[in-house]
Each structure stands twice: as structure tokens, then as C-alpha cells.
Amino acid sequence: MSDDEEGTVHYDGTEGGWGSLRGIAEIGLQERPTPAALNTLRRQNKVKGFMCVSCAWTKPAKPHTVEFCENGAKATFWELTTKRCTPEFFARHTVTELRSWKDHDLEKQGRLTHPMRYDRSTDRYVPCSWEEAFNAIGGELRAIDPKSAVFYASGRASLETSYLYALFARLYGHNNLPDSSNMCHETTSVALKKLIGSPVGTCVLSDFDTCDAIFFFGQNTGSNSPRLLHPLQEALKRGVKIVTFNPIREKGLEVFKNPQSPVEMLTPNSTPISTLYLQVKAGGDIAAITGMIKHVLAADEAARSEGGRDVLDRDFITRHTSGFDAMKAAVDAISWDEIEQESGLFRADLEAAAQIYLEAPRAIAMYGMGLTQHVHGFDNLAALTNLWLLRGNVGREGAGISPVRGHSNVQGQRTVGISEKPELVPLDVLAQQFGFDPPRDEGLNTVAACKGILSGEVKAFIGLGGNFVRAIPEQGQMEKAWTRMRLTVQIATKLNRSHLVNGEVAYLLPCLGRSEEDLQSTGAQAVTMEDSLSCIHGSVGRNTPASEHLRSEVAIVAGMAKATLSPNPAVRWDEWTGNYALIRDCIERTYPDQFADFNARVFTPGGFYRGNPAREREWKTQSGKAEFTPPARLRSIGFDDAPGRYRLMTLRSNDQFNTTIYGYSDRLRGIEGTRDVLLMHPDDIAAAGLAKGQVVSLVSDAGDGVHRQVDGLAITPFLLPPGCIGAYYPEMNPLMPLWYHDEQSHTPAAKGLPVRIVT
Structure with a gap:
């Protein structure tokens, strides 16, 4: 572990680079895969080849020489092990x-x-x-x-x-x-189906060649879908701006060293990923997105009052959407003080993010389980859809909503x-x-x-x-x-x-x-x-x-x-x-x-595209149009804050794919040799009277009278929003009540669990 940055554990390196190659080599040595494994990697994610069993990120028509990532190689070695x-x-x-x-x-x-x-x-x-x-x-x-x-x-x-x-x-x-x-991602299937008439995302790979901005919400690209970093790097070279909202500063969306670039591998060169990285509170995304909407609406009103061009895509809103006026009225009634309180972010930062959105003719929204695994996950996606509909960023080239799936065929x-x-x-x-x-x-x-x-x-x-x-x-x-x-x-x-x-x-x-x-x-x-x-x-x-x-x-x-x-x-x-x-x-x-x-x-x-009605602006919704939704709340967690109560986010490590644990290295967070950790901000550690390395237990604070407890977690200082803590999935699942799930999709709400620390 490295802990010299404000006394916190972190990783000094980049996503990719030599660290990624070492991670692959370590699992290769552990699993002793068959000699055919290297040829399998050569064919991986290529035409008439072998489609990776790891994440569901797409396979390009013109693949790179090496079209696998660290986790994909680990998954292949794991399958082709010589152990029986x-x-x-x-x-x-x-x-x-x-x-x-x-x-x-x-x-x-x-x-x-x-x-x-x-x-x-x-x-x-x-x-x-x-x-x-x-x-x-x-x-x-x-x-x-x-x-x-x-x-x-x-x-x-x-x-x-x-x-x-x-x-x-x-x-x-x-x-x-x-x-x-x-x-x-059941929240995706339910929310997008209701809001735009399609249960899946609207983007295709070519959209990343023509977009002007990409926004990430609650998705850890570095550990969960590293091949996505290639189109991101190419987009950055074109001048695309990337904005990230995530409670944790995930290395994969901060800086990338491309293992296929000799210049980057043999020099200190690397690629900064996020233009703006905002550590929103766990459960604070509705507030953060609402703040961006508020800025967009204000910019539109200012432009119209000065006789300038519309900021909103009013033709799209009129022809293709329903519910705009009710949504606008609800957002207008929300104060910036409420937004800052619930998101944990400053107004100036949210306006800076919104300005990047405004200045991008075409924008892509990408998200992961940081939005879907909440009691009000549907509201997260409704807020995101509201923002994207304002400027017609659904159903046209270079723009759209793109959830990042995990399992390789879960959508199929x-x-x-x-x-x-x-x-x-x-x-x-x-x-x-x-x-x-x-x-x-x-x-x-x-x-x-x-x-x-x-x-x-x-x-x-x-x-x-x-x-x-x-x-x-x-x-x-x-x-x-x-x-x-x-x-x-x-x-x-x-x-x-x-x-x-x-x-x-x-x-x-x-x-x-x-x-x-x-x-x-x-x-x-x-x-x-x-x-x-x-x-x-x-x-x-x-x-x-x-x-x-x-x-x-x-x-x-x-x-x-x-x-x-x-x-x-x-x-x-x-x-x-x-x-x-x-x-x-x-x-x-x-x-x-x-x-x-x-x-x-x-x-x-x-691959061949099976089509998506929403991409063609054919809205298979109840109204026959894309739906704006008035925000009913600003937090997606299902409980109130209280003294001693924390918002627990479950995490996956760099050496993990879903419940499969390849090893005990979470290199990209600077954690090695253990999964029995509890990540906390240093100020929260001090305020609770705890100490780095102290072994504690977590107990559920769901208030239903059922005792749920996980023991043996070492306090580990980490840069998180105040009141938010992190620990590994699936080890934390015993703390999750069965009834604690998104209200509409019933997706378990693993990204915002109410817990207390017991010494």
C-alpha cells in the first residue's frame, strides 16, 4: 500500500502500462494456463476469433493488434488453467x-x-x-x-x-x-424502456468518433471495461472533453498509459482522461445532474433574453418529447443550497460540468452501477435522461445514452x-x-x-x-x-x-x-x-x-x-x-x-447491429414520445443521514470480475494482499475516534430489527466524500436486506447501504 497522499492509500501509477502487464503475468503464473492460451489471446475479440468472457464492451471491426485488456487476459487464463x-x-x-x-x-x-x-x-x-x-x-x-x-x-x-x-x-x-x-442493470431496462422506449443504450461505436464530450456517472472503466480506454484516448486526441462523476477517484478515468504505444510504454508519457473529475456523494447523482440541468435552463433563458440562439433543442423537445414544462417547473423550484447539500459538490463545479455539456454539440452519457444500484436508481436515470433530452442528445450520430454492461452477454x-x-x-x-x-x-x-x-x-x-x-x-x-x-x-x-x-x-x-x-x-x-x-x-x-x-x-x-x-x-x-x-x-x-x-x-x-428504435427517434413509450420526468427527490439512497450512520458503497477490485476473485491485488487503488478493508476518509476516521489499521465490524443500520454484521475489516484511509465508506463485493452482501432495492426495477441497492461501525 502507498499512503503518502494526505495520509491515504492510493496508487501512484497509471491505468494500463507496465502495471497491467505485471497483473496479467501474475495470474498467468498462478494459473499455469495451457500453451494455447497465448494463441487464444491473439484471437481474442477479433473476427472469427474468441469473444472474451469478461466485460460486454464492443469489438471493433478493425481490431488493434492486441484486442484484450488486463481483465480479459485474466479471464482467459482463468478458463484455460491447467489445474483440475x-x-x-x-x-x-x-x-x-x-x-x-x-x-x-x-x-x-x-x-x-x-x-x-x-x-x-x-x-x-x-x-x-x-x-x-x-x-x-x-x-x-x-x-x-x-x-x-x-x-x-x-x-x-x-x-x-x-x-x-x-x-x-x-x-x-x-x-x-x-x-x-x-x-x-435491471434499472436500465426498466427506466430507459419507460423514458425512451428502449431497454438498452442508444450508442454505437462510431458515435465515439464524432462526439464532442463524454460524461461518466458511477462507472469504473479501469477495472471493469479497460478496452473502452482505447476509444476514449482516440476521442481525447480529437479534443473531446471527458467529465466524470464518481465518489471514488478511479485511476482508469484519471490517467492511462497505453500498453500498445511504444512511446507511452518507454517514456513517462501517458494520457490524462478526465477534464473534470467530481467526487459526488454516494446517492448524490440526482442532485448533481439536477444542478447541471438548472445551469442549462438558466443559460437558455439568458440567451433568449439577449436575442441569442436557443441553448435548448426546442424543435426536438416539441416534436419528440413530453413533460418538459413540468420538469422545468420542478427544477426551477429546487435551490442551489439543496443541490450542493445533497450532491456534496460546489455550484461552481456543477456549472463547469454543465458548461462543457453546453459547449458540446454532441454528447455521450455513460454510466454503470453507481447509478442503477440505488433505492431510487430509476430517478438517477430519469434525471440523466432529462439532461440529455434538453439538447436532443438522443437519437442522432455522436450522441446518446450508453450504459456500460458487465457480463459478456447479459444484454443478449x-x-x-x-x-x-x-x-x-x-x-x-x-x-x-x-x-x-x-x-x-x-x-x-x-x-x-x-x-x-x-x-x-x-x-x-x-x-x-x-x-x-x-x-x-x-x-x-x-x-x-x-x-x-x-x-x-x-x-x-x-x-x-x-x-x-x-x-x-x-x-x-x-x-x-x-x-x-x-x-x-x-x-x-x-x-x-x-x-x-x-x-x-x-x-x-x-x-x-x-x-x-x-x-x-x-x-x-x-x-x-x-x-x-x-x-x-x-x-x-x-x-x-x-x-x-x-x-x-x-x-x-x-x-x-x-x-x-x-x-x-x-x-x-x-458485429451486426440489431437496431434500436430510440436511435431512430421512434419512441415506443406510453405517450409515443421521449419522456421528461420532474425530479421527485434529490438523493437516490433510501435513508436519512444520522450521527454514526455511513453510506456504504460495495466495490470490485482490479483482481476481480463480478464474484470471481482472481487474486488479492487492487493495484489501481494501492491495496495489496487483502480484501478485508474498510475505506474511509481520514477526517471521518479521526471524527469517529478510529485509527488506521484498526480492525472493526460493520453492522446494518436498515432499521428493520434484523442483525446483519461483517467482521474483520481493517480501517484504511482513502479519499472519499465525507460520510461515505467503501468495502468489497461480494463480502459485504450479508449487510444488504433483501427488501433494500430500487423501487421500480428491484435491483439490489448495493451502492448506498446504511451501516454503522462497531469496534
Whole structure:
């Protein structure tokens, strides 16, 4: 740790550069990947190559020589490790013992090699055949009400697998299809759908070539999507200004040393990223954005009174929007004192940010879970949409709203039917296509599924990837309730915490990784995924599978479905498993407007764009126009400040992707060798009578009478807004009540938890 800057821990280097190469090398030495790993990296994110399993940032039509980032390389090494988690490992360790291991140590055991069944009498996993697993799973599912089963999907499975998984659920009889989007960007899906008629962002990659300003809100580019730094660097060379709002000064949005630039690597040169970096309070974004809107409205009034040109795009507002007058009246009634108090920022700084927005003919807004994971996350996005609509920055080249997704296909899964909301799925088309009557009632999202498990109403859980038990709120209660389910099935590549909390009947099914060759009856198969800019990319794995006993995710889903469902001549599980092109034909028939000529376009350079009505200014909203929203509040957290109460933000480290912990280095924050830290401003440490390095506990201050506590956190001085503290996800999830979520999307509110410190 380095702690010479105002007595705080920080990182003196840059994002990228030699530090990034060292980070890749350390994981490479740890995992000892197969020799094919280097060739996989060469093909990564390129046409007819392998699409990274890390973030969902887009893949350019003309890729760089190296088109992977530090986290992408780590993810590839993690998948292509030479370590194996075999039946012999499970014979040596009981499940109870393994529950005491850390997340990192579990996944460090390597790739799962055999299908396994949990034997309760010995508390161990034992090997079984695929046929035994499928028959048992099918028998259990047939014995229960379909609506008491949950089919969860992490955001990594391909479009082909996701389409079949959703079809399996509906043929079986339910819409209980929660996915990882429910835990991160569901607020985007709900808010943007209501406000502009599209549940996803409106930008494409070429917009970054023509924009004039880029604004970031609550997104850590350096750790979560470093390849995005390349188009940012190119934009900066054109004179584009970048403004960042984030409670933490994340290194990736401060300064970047491009590992592919000899000049930057061999000299002190680097690229400053943010023109203006404002450390807004956690939960203060509505106030900050409202302050910018207030300045824009004032500038427009001043220009009109002086006979100048309109600052607002009045033609756009008149023709394409609804609710402007009500929004303006609400903003006019809010004082600057309120805005400064709630945002934690000075008026002058917010006006400086707004002036950059005003001087940019075309602006892009990018955001992450710093906006979506709040009790009033919807209001965050409503405020952001208000600001962008004022100057017509939605639905034209070089401008737009662009959420930055995490999982590599989390957006695509929703596109092809993984949704608990029946109104988002063309059920009539599916009914005709496959000759059945799909369920029409709303299914269970993540929060509702957890409630169903707690109440005992959910009897079976199938997990298509991910680490659900570790990622959700209310971990203490959830783990106890989990074991009361009748059936749990986990499809995975590596061992994680969720595999150690089992129902009465439990199976662990190992699948191929995306980088591995997927040989079926018609030959090697390709899969597809959708990036966060709505482009579809093909991916081909070429590496030898980690075990001859592995099956593809498509084959596993088909195997379970065949063992569960009655035969249907229109549903051809065996043919689909043998030839994934036939699945893509089905997707095209279900979604003809978005997937026309799907098979012919799988390997389009840069992916093929599936379209977005809002980008064409076709507003599929209730009013038929884009919606302004009067701000109902200025804070997105769900509680009031009080003496001794802090706003806790959960964080991911530089050595982490979602719940996967690659190692114990958070280089970009200057933290090494531990995750058991509590980041606090030095003034808050002194005011609380605490000391650097002191070990404390955090307890929930949600006020619902439930005791939630996490122990063993070392006080670590860090530059944060007063009253805001930070600690790592998923370790802090036990502090999050299940009911503490965005009011409209039910996304858990992990970026603003009420807590107290206990010594």
C-alpha cells in the first residue's frame, strides 16, 4: 500500500502500462494456463476469433493488434488453467469443510471435470453419469409444480444457449427466468424502456468518433471495461472533453498509459482522461445532474433574453418529447443550497460540468452501477435522461445514452427471451412456432425468487452459470433457506460458493468454456453474443476441452429438457445440439426484425447491429414520445443521514470480475494482499475516534430489527466524500436486506447501504 497522499492509500501509477502487464503475468503464473492460451489471446475479440468472457464492451471491426485488456487476459487464463478439480478432490473434502474456504481458494482448484451428485449421507460430491443426472433432474422437475422452479442465468451463456434455456422454461410452464441483469442493470431496462422506449443504450461505436464530450456517472472503466480506454484516448486526441462523476477517484478515468504505444510504454508519457473529475456523494447523482440541468435552463433563458440562439433543442423537445414544462417547473423550484447539500459538490463545479455539456454539440452519457444500484436508481436515470433530452442528445450520430454492461452477454440473453416479464417476449410467435401455449403470468426476478426460497414456495433452482448464492442480498438467511429446496442444479466451469449450498437433491454439471472447441455431430460449433452497444458477434473456441467428460451448455440444457418434457415434433433438441445454426434459424424466426439473415451475418466485422428504435427517434413509450420526468427527490439512497450512520458503497477490485476473485491485488487503488478493508476518509476516521489499521465490524443500520454484521475489516484511509465508506463485493452482501432495492426495477441497492461501525 502507498499512503503518502494526505495520509491515504492510493496508487501512484497509471491505468494500463507496465502495471497491467505485471497483473496479467501474475495470474498467468498462478494459473499455469495451457500453451494455447497465448494463441487464444491473439484471437481474442477479433473476427472469427474468441469473444472474451469478461466485460460486454464492443469489438471493433478493425481490431488493434492486441484486442484484450488486463481483465480479459485474466479471464482467459482463468478458463484455460491447467489445474483440475476432479472427483478425487471432492473425495478428500466434505462440502461442509469447503464452505469455510475463501472464494478465491475455491475457484483456484481449477476446472471441473466430471458431472457430480451431492451425497448427503457422506456430505460429499460423488461422480455420476450424464444420463443419471439428466434423468434425476427431469424426474424431480416433473414431480413439482413448474411455477415452483426457478431457472437462473448468469450473463455469460451464448445467445444459442439462452434462447433454448428460455424456451425450456416456457415449455415446462413458467416465466421464472431471473438473470444477472436483475442484480446490476435491471434499472436500465426498466427506466430507459419507460423514458425512451428502449431497454438498452442508444450508442454505437462510431458515435465515439464524432462526439464532442463524454460524461461518466458511477462507472469504473479501469477495472471493469479497460478496452473502452482505447476509444476514449482516440476521442481525447480529437479534443473531446471527458467529465466524470464518481465518489471514488478511479485511476482508469484519471490517467492511462497505453500498453500498445511504444512511446507511452518507454517514456513517462501517458494520457490524462478526465477534464473534470467530481467526487459526488454516494446517492448524490440526482442532485448533481439536477444542478447541471438548472445551469442549462438558466443559460437558455439568458440567451433568449439577449436575442441569442436557443441553448435548448426546442424543435426536438416539441416534436419528440413530453413533460418538459413540468420538469422545468420542478427544477426551477429546487435551490442551489439543496443541490450542493445533497450532491456534496460546489455550484461552481456543477456549472463547469454543465458548461462543457453546453459547449458540446454532441454528447455521450455513460454510466454503470453507481447509478442503477440505488433505492431510487430509476430517478438517477430519469434525471440523466432529462439532461440529455434538453439538447436532443438522443437519437442522432455522436450522441446518446450508453450504459456500460458487465457480463459478456447479459444484454443478449434478454434480447432472446430470458426475462420474467412476459410482455417483453413475443409469446404469440413462440406459441405458433413451437405449437404450445406459453405461460402468460409474470415470473420471478432475483428478489422475488429469493423471497420464494425463503418462504418455501420455490422447490427447485437451476443455475446456468454464475454464483447466485454469493451474489444476492441477505446471505445469512438465504443460505439457511437454500437447503430446504428439493432440487438444486449448478452448471459451471469452476467451483464456487453456490455449489456448496445444496438442496435435498443436488447436481454439479461441468460445461465447456467459450474458448474450448465445441464439437457436435455436424462438426465444430460457433456461438454468438451481444455487446453493450447492441451488436452481435460470433465466437469460435479452438482449445482442447479441460476434460473429455465436459458438455456444452447447449447440450446440457437440451439434455435436461429432453428428460423433463413430453415429446413435441416442433421442438428438436437433438438436432439443435448437433448444429447450432439451426438454433440461430429459430432465433431469426422469433425475432425477424433484429436477426434477419442471422447465420449469414455471424462473423460480420465489428458485429451486426440489431437496431434500436430510440436511435431512430421512434419512441415506443406510453405517450409515443421521449419522456421528461420532474425530479421527485434529490438523493437516490433510501435513508436519512444520522450521527454514526455511513453510506456504504460495495466495490470490485482490479483482481476481480463480478464474484470471481482472481487474486488479492487492487493495484489501481494501492491495496495489496487483502480484501478485508474498510475505506474511509481520514477526517471521518479521526471524527469517529478510529485509527488506521484498526480492525472493526460493520453492522446494518436498515432499521428493520434484523442483525446483519461483517467482521474483520481493517480501517484504511482513502479519499472519499465525507460520510461515505467503501468495502468489497461480494463480502459485504450479508449487510444488504433483501427488501433494500430500487423501487421500480428491484435491483439490489448495493451502492448506498446504511451501516454503522462497531469496534
